[in-house]
Amino acid sequence: MNIINAKIYTMEDKIIPNGYITVENGKITAVGEMSGFAVTSADILDVNGAGVYPGFVDAHSHLGMWEDGLGFEGDDGNEATDPSTPHLRGIDAVNPMDHCFEEAYRAGVTTVVTGPGSSNPVAGQLAAIKTYGNRIDDLIVKEPLAIKFALGENPKGIYHGKNEAPETRMATAAIIREQLYKAKKYLEDKQKAAEDEDFDEPDYDIKCEALLPLLRGEIKAHFHAHRADDIFTAMRLAREFKLNYVLIHCTEGHLIADKLRAEGADAVIGPLLCERSKPELRNLTPKTAAVLHKQGVSIAICTDHPVIPIQYLPLTAGLAVREGLPYEEALRAITINPARICGLEERIGSIKPGKDADLVVFEGDPLSVYTTPNMVFINGFRVI
Template sequence: MLITNAKIHTMAGDTIDNGWIHIKANKIAAIGSRTDKPIKDEEVLDVHGAGVYPGFIDAHTHLGMWEDGLCFEGDDGNEETDPITPQLRAIDAINPMDRCFSEALAAGITTVVTGPGSANPIGGQLAAMKTAGSRVDDMIVKAPVAMKMALGENPKSVYHGKSQTPSTRMATAALIREELFKAKRYMEDLERSKNDEDFEAPEFDIKSEALLPVLRGETEVHFHAHRSDDIYTAIRIANEFHLNYVIVHGTEGHLIADTLAKEGVRVLAGPYLCDRSKPELKNQTPANPGILSKAGVFTAIITDHPVIPLQYLPTCAALAVREGMDYEEALKAITINPAKICGIDQRVGSIQVGKDADLVIFDSDPLQMTSKPVHVIADGKIML
């Protein structure tokens, strides 16, 4: 396919005012301007000056884990029987037939990170996947993309109701540390057994096995943390174990933005297009992403679907702009920034040769409330 007469917002450099994009084998094969000679003998999609953007990305959702219109039958996001469950994999719970996938795709969101909720201090493995498709295995971009850990009210509220640890923030942090120490010892014993024939390998431990990539820095940790003290606890634990980490939500990040910038913390900011439904959200504000970004914190915007339906991700970016975020930074916060934060930018997040042909086309400002995509292209196929 050849897309012509396009204003290409690459999110990787300058905008091409009158350009073309050649798609071949589901990838972006070439990009050019009107001064170049376009590829011949291809199906042509003339967009008549419309803006072409990378497919939007939401880096924190529970898509397919809490199914639309269902209660317990479709609730597969929290295993509330054990506070430590690193061995759980989102890919085993996602229902790609949930209609919210098609609603997200129609709004131009072509990639999401989805996974367990925040009931458990260690909840399980998140997956990055496309919103187009019908089989999870074929939709995966990267799995696991991160390990979910949670601090603050959610774990203590869930297990306090069961008269079980953790019922305090101290216990939540202690459980995470305990499991990381166990996994570290397990890793050391495995290595020793490989090098010392007289040393017996440890008995297989699926929880420790799941945490090995985390301890090696191969898999990120996504820490659920709203309050500033919980954010600092996440940083403390991450530094103790040399974890590659990201703060998810960061609701009070705007209160400590300069410190987060100095620490090099990355934040997936949101949701904020919702009410302050619990005490730790009392300082929630849609100005948060802009304040973080201007302070030098690498920031992406998230919906936390189904807290905010995924199709309103561009609306969340628009609200951030209204409250002070730079417009281009807001676009980056739903395209290249989440891709870089989640380590999937080699495939998605910008319009560059070799990347997946995931594109969304608007004939108006994509961050206007009244705007809808005129076309959505996923893996080189026109979906809308």
């Protein structure tokens, strides 16, 4: 397939005013100016000057974990019976038949990071998945993508009601630290056993096994943290265990932007349209994205679906523009930035040969409340 006469927002630091994109076997194989286009196939789609963008990426959601319109029967996001559950795999709970998946791709959101909620300090394994299809195994971009950790009010609120730890922020951090130390010792013992036949391999521990890719640096830690002190706790834990990490929500990040810049932290900001529903959100402002960007912090914007419905991801990016984030940076915050922050930039996030052909066609402004995509392609297949 050849898409021609397109204004291409590559998100590779350039816009092609009038260009073409060639797609073969679900991948982008060529991108360039129309002046360099040579017809190689009769399969041509002329978009007549419309804008073509990479598929939008939501770096933090719970899509498919809380099914739309259902109560307990469709609530599979929090296993609130054990504060340390690194072995839980989000893909075992995601229901891609939930109609919110269709709402996602109809809004141009083609890839999401989804997984467990924040009731447990060590919550489980996140996955990056595409939004079109009916079998989760066929949608996976990367799994596990990251281990989800939660700080702040959510674990406290859940376990206070049970009269169990953690009832304090101290206990939340201690539970995370204890589990990571156990996994670190488990990894060391496995390595010793591999090197020394006289050293017994440790008994299989599914929780520790789940954390080995994190400790080896193969995946990242995603820390749910709203308040500034919780953000600093996340960074402290990451330093202690030499973890690659991402700050999720980062609600008070605008108050400590200089510290985040100095640490080289990545932040996934959002949700931006929600109410201040709990004390740790008292400093919530849609200006956070602009403040952090101005300080040189790499940011992405998320919905935290179902807190904000997934289809409003581009709208929240538009809100960030209204509050001072440069327009192109808002586009980057829902395309290449989340792809890079999540370690997926080799496959998604920009329009470049070799990447997945996830493409969204708009005749108007994609960040406007008035605009919806004319066409959406996922892996080169047209879904609308």
